[in-house]
Amino acid sequence: MFINAGFAMSYGVFQEYYSANWTLQGNREVTGIIGTTTNGVMYLSMPFLFALFTKRWARKRRIAALCGAALTCLSFLLSSFSTQVWHLVATQGVMAALGCALIYSPTTLSLGEWFSTSNRAVAYGVVLSCKNIVGSTCPFLFRVLLDRYGFRIALRLWTATAGGTSILAVLLIPTHPLSISSSIHRSPKIPWHFLKHQTFYIYSIAIILQSSGYGIPQTYLNTYAHEATLLSQTSATLLLTLFNVPGIVASSFFGYLSDNKRFSLSATTVSAISAVSSALSAFLLWGLTSRGSMALLVLFSMTFGFFAGGYSATWGGVINELEREAAQRNEAIDTGMLYGLLNGARGIGYVTGGLAGVPLLKAGSTTSVGSFGYGTTYGPLIIFTGLSSVFGGWGLLWKWKLLRLV
Template sequence: MNDANQIRLQESRASAIHELDSSDAEQRTMDLEQIDSRQAESNRKKLSVLVGSGIIQLPIWGFAMSYGIFQEYYSENWIFEGDRSITGIIGTTANGVMYLSMPFLFALFTRRWARWRQTAALCGTVIACISFFLSAYSTTVWHLFATQGILSALGCALIYSPTTLSLGEWYTTSNRALAYGIVLSCKNIVGTSCPFMVRALIDAYGFKTTLKVWTAIVGGSSIIAICMIPTHPSKVSIHQTRARQIPWHFLRHRSIYFYSIAIIFQSSGYGIPQTYLSTYARDVAMLSQTSGTLMLALFNAPGIIASAFFGWLSDNKKIPLSAQAVSAIPPICSALSAFFFWGLTSKGAIGLLIIFSMTFGFFSGGYSATWGGMLKQIERESVERNEAVDPGMLYGLLNGVRGVGYASGGIAGMGLLKAGTIVTSQRFAFGSSYGPLILFTGLSSLIGGWVVLWRWNPKRFLLLMSRG
C-alpha cells in the first residue's frame, strides 16, 4: 500500500513538474513573442520618425536654402521702399534666427514641456504660414525683412526643435549620427530641388503667387510630417513625475568651447555663397538666370551624399578617426575650394564655378553631420567624470552657436560687398566687388577647421607666439 502511494505520489510530482515545464515554456514563448512584437513596433515608429524628419526639412529649410533666387528677383524687380542692401541679409538672418532660438526651444521641450512637442510644432506651422502669406503683400523692405527674415524663421524653429529632439531620442548613440546624416541629406535634397521650383513659379506666376503657393506647401508638408514624429515614451511620462533639471555639467568641459568657436567660424562663411552665388553668377560671371539657379542647386546637391557620408564616418568603427579629425575635414576643404575655385573664376568661366559649387557644397553641406561625433565625445567625457548629460539640449546649443555664425556672417557680408575690390588682377573673382566676400568665406572656414585641430590649448598658443 505504501509502495502504491509512493508510486502515485511520484507520478503526480512528475506530472506537476511536466505541467510547470510546459507552462514555463509557454510563458517564455509568449514573452519572446511580446518582445518581438514590441521590437517590431519600435522599429516601425523609428522608421516613421526618420521619414517624417526627412519630409519636414522641406517647410523648415526650403525658403532659406532657396533665398538666393528671391534675392536675385528683388535686385532685378525692385518694388519696395527702403535700402536694397537689406535684402542681402534676409536669408542669413532667417538662418540665424532659427539657430539662435534653438537652445531656448530645446531647453523648453527636452523635459518639462516634452508632451507639448507636437502641439508646439503645429503652432510653429501656423506662424510660418501666416508670415509667408503676409510677405506676399510687402511694400517696404522692412516689412519683407520682418516677415521673411524673423517671423517665418521663428515659426520654422518652433517646428524644427521639438521634432529634432524626438529624432535624437528614438535613435541611440550607436546610430544617432547616421540618422542625423540621413535627415541632413534630405535637407540638401530640398536645397537642390527648391531653387528650380521657386524659379519656375516666379517666372510663371510672379512674386506674390509664389509666396502663396509656398505657404500652402509649408502647411501641408508640416502637418503630415509632424503626425509621423511621436514623442518618445520616456519623455511623455516626465510630466507625471517631478521633472529633473537639465544637467549643465558639460559647460565645464573644454571641448564644448572649441567646438562652438569652430562652428561659429564655419557658419559665418557657409551662408555667404547661399546668398550671393546666384547674383555673382549674373553680375560678375555674366551667366544667365538659369545658370545662377543651377549654381545654387549644385551648391546644395552634393550635401545629399556628404551628410550621410560624414554621419557614417562619425559612427564608423572600422576607420577610427577622432571627432576632431572628422569635424575638421569639411571646413578646411571648404576653405581650399573658396580660395582656388571661386576666387579664380573669371567672366564666363562656368566650369570652374560649377566645381566650386559642388566642392564647397559637399564639404560645407556635410559639416552638420559631424556634430553626432562631437556629441558622442562630450557624452563620453561626461561618463568618465560620472556626470549626467542631455544630448538633445547639447544639440540645441550647437545649433544656437551656429546661429551666431550665420547672423555675424550675414552682417559682415553686407559690409564686405560695399567695401570695394581687393588690389589684384581684375581678371579673377578676387579682383571683383565680391573679392572681400570670397576672402572672408575662405578665411572663416579655414579658422573653423584650425580651431578644432588646435584643441584650443592656451599653453601651446603662448609657446608658438613666444617662438614667433
Template sequence: MRETEMRDIEELSLPELRTSASGGRDAFTDEQRAEIVDQPDLRQLESRRTKLCVLIGSGILQLPIWGFAMSYGVFQEYYFDNWTLEGDRNTTGVIGTTANGVMYLSMPLLFALFTRHWAHRRQVAAFCGIVIACVSFFLSAYSTTVWHLVVTQGITSALGCALIYSPTTLSLGEWYTTSNRALAYGIVLSCKNIVGTSCPFMLRALIDAYGYKTTLKAWTAILGGTSILAIFLVPTHPSKLSIHRTRSRKIPWYFLKHRSIYFYSLAIIFQSSGYGIPQTYLSTYARDIVLLSQTSGTLMLALFNAPGIIASAFFGWLSDNKRIRLSAQAVAAIPPVCSALATFLFWGLTTQGGIGLLILFSITFGFFSSGYSATWGGMLKQMESESAERNEAVDPGMLYGLLNGVRGIGYASGGIASVGLLNAGTISVSQRFGYGTSYGPLILFTGLSSLLGGWVVLWRWNPKRLLPLVSGS
C-alpha cells in the first residue's frame, strides 16, 4: 500500500516540477528540447562551414606555394635568352627541381614538428614562412651571380613555402576523415594544377611588359597577399590545440615495420625523379627542337599542367570510390606506367616543327603525372588499415609528410641528373626524332624512371590485391 502511495506522489510531483512559476507548463522544457535537438544540427552546420573554409583556404594556398615552382620553365627560358649574370647559365636548370626538392625534403621534419609538439603554433609558423619566401623572392630580383639565384629561388624561398604548406596541409588532413580525405586532397591538387596552368601566362606577360626584376617584386606581393588571406581560412583542428600539454605527444613509428611504406616510397622516388624534368625543360625543348615561339613554349607548359585539374580530382575520387573498388596498389600503378608510355611514344618521337606529338605528350604526361599525388590518399588508407589490423597507432599526417619527403629525394636526384644528361650528347638514332637530339638522354631518363615507379608497385603483383571489385590492404 505504501509503495502505491509513493508512486502516486511521484507521479503528481513530476508535473509540478515541470511547471513554471508563471503557470507556463512545459514551456522551459519545450525550449530545452528544441535546443537539444538543434544543437547537433548547428554543430554539424558549423563543422561543414569550417571544412569548406579549410578546403577553400587550402586551394588558394596552392598559388603562393607552387606558382613559381610550377612555372619555372618561363624563367628558365628568360635566363637563356637574356643572360646577364656571372656563372654558367646551364646551372639555372637546377633551380626549379631544387625548389621542389627542398620543399619536399623538408616536409618530413616539418610534419613531425607540427603534427603534435608544435601543433598549436601552426599558423604562426605559416606566417613565418610567408616572411621567408617574400624576402627571398624580393632579394632574387637583385641577384648578380647564378649562385644567388640558386640560393634565393631554389633554397630559401622553397623553405618558406614549405613552412606555409606543412602546417596547413596537416590541418586539411585532420578536418577531413579517411572516408573523404583522398577526395579533399584531390580537389586541392586540382587547384594546384589550375595554378600551374595560369601562372606561366601571367608571369610571361609580366616579364614581357615590366621586365624580370619588376615581375619578381610583383610575385612577392602576390605571394604575401594570397597567403595571409588563406591562412586565416585554415584553422588548426580543435583536437590538436591542447595536445602539447598532454603526455601523448610522441609520434607512433610502428608503420616503419610494414613493407608497404618502403614499396610506396621507392615508387614515389622513381616517379618524381622524372616528373620534374618536362616541367623544367619543356619550354626550351619546344623552342630549340620543335622551333616554336616563346608563346608556344609557354602554351606547352600550360598544357602540361592543365590536365592535372581533372586528373587530381579523378584519382582522388578513384581512391575513395566504393563502386569501382580498385586497390591502392592498382590506382598507384596507373599514372607512372601511362606517363612512361607517353614519354616513349610521344616526346621521344617528336620532330622539328611537329607540334602535334608535343601537344599530345604535354596533355597525356601532364594528366597522369599530375594525378599521381592524388593516389596517396589511397596509400594512406591502406597503411592505416594495416596498422588497425595489428592494433597499432598511426599518424596519417606524419605518413603524408614522409611521402612528400621521399618525393623530394626524387626531385633533387632528377634535377642533379638532368644537368649531366643535357650535356651528355645525343643518342645514335635518327636525328629526326627527339631521341636523336641533345634532349635524348633526358627523354629516356624520364620514361625509364616513370616506368620504374609503376613497376615497383606491380612487382608485388597479387591478383587479389590488384583486380577490380577487391579492396586491397
C-alpha cells in the first residue's frame, strides 16, 4: 500500500528533471511545492477519513481503498498529459494524495485493531519500514524512466505499476473480524475527551514543527547535490536513495523504543532523540558541505534519514501514553481516530514547509558566500530544516517544566 508513497519520497528526482528539462507553461519554481503538497494533502485528509472508517463505515474500508487506488492511477495518468505547471500541482499534488489517503487510512485502521497496546508501536514501525523500502528503490527507477522515456511516458508506466501493486495489497489485507462484527452494535459516536488535555496538543505541535522541515531534503537534496556541489545526476539520485534506506531500520527501532519493552523511555524522550539528532545532522553535515563533498552529503543523507525517518514511528508510544491517561481519568478513547489526527498534524507541517520552501530558496544568496552550504541559495532551507527538526522534540522540555512545578 506504500507503493504510491514512493512518488512523494522520491519526488526530488522529478524536481531535478523539471529544472533541467522544462517544457511546461508557468513558473518552474512552483514545482518545488508538489512533493510537500502531496504529503500535506494526504496527511491532512486522514483525520476525516479515519473518522469515517473507524466506526460508521468500517465495513466499507476495502471498497474505499480500491477507490483510492483507482483515483491514484487516474491522477498520475492525467498528469502525464500536463501542459502547464498547475496541472502537475492539481494531479500529482492533490488528486494522487487523496487517492493515497483513501488507501492508507482504512488499511491502517485495520492494522491498529490487530495489535494491542504492548506491541502497537512496533507494528506501526514495521509497516512504516515498508514505506522506506519503496522510497529506497524508487529514485533510481524514476531516474532510469525519466532519462529513457521522458516524464510523460514515465508517469504512464508508473500508473500501471501503482495500480497493480495497490490493488493486490488492498486485497491481501484482512479487516479485523471484531471490528466488523461490533461495528453494528456500538455507537457511531467518537469520544473526544482527549481534546480537553494538553498532552495531545504538545505532541501535535511537535509533529507540525518536525514535519515542516522533514520534507525539505526530500524535495531539494537532489537538486542541491547537482547544482550546488556539482555532483553527477547518478550521485545525486544515490543520495535520495540513501536518505530513505535508513528509515527501513529506523521505523522499527523507534517503534521498539516507544513500546518500552526493554528500555524505560517516555514518548517525549524517544521523539526528542529523533528530533535533536536529525537537527544536528542538518546543521553539522548538510550545512557544512562544500563543492564536490560527496562523503559529507552521504553521511547527512543516512543520519538525517535515520533519525528524522523514524520520528513518525514514535507515535505508537504517544498513543499508548494518551491511552494510559484516558484510563486514569476513566475516559473512552478511539486510538484509530487519534492516529488520524496525528497524521493531520503531520499534513499541516508538510504544507507549511512546502509553502515556506519557495520564498526561502529565493532568499538564499544568488552567489556563493564562502565554501559551505550555508552560503549557497539553499542556506535558508538548511537552517529552516535544522530549526524545525529540533523543535519537533520540544515536548521533552514541556515535561521537564511540569516536573519542576510538581
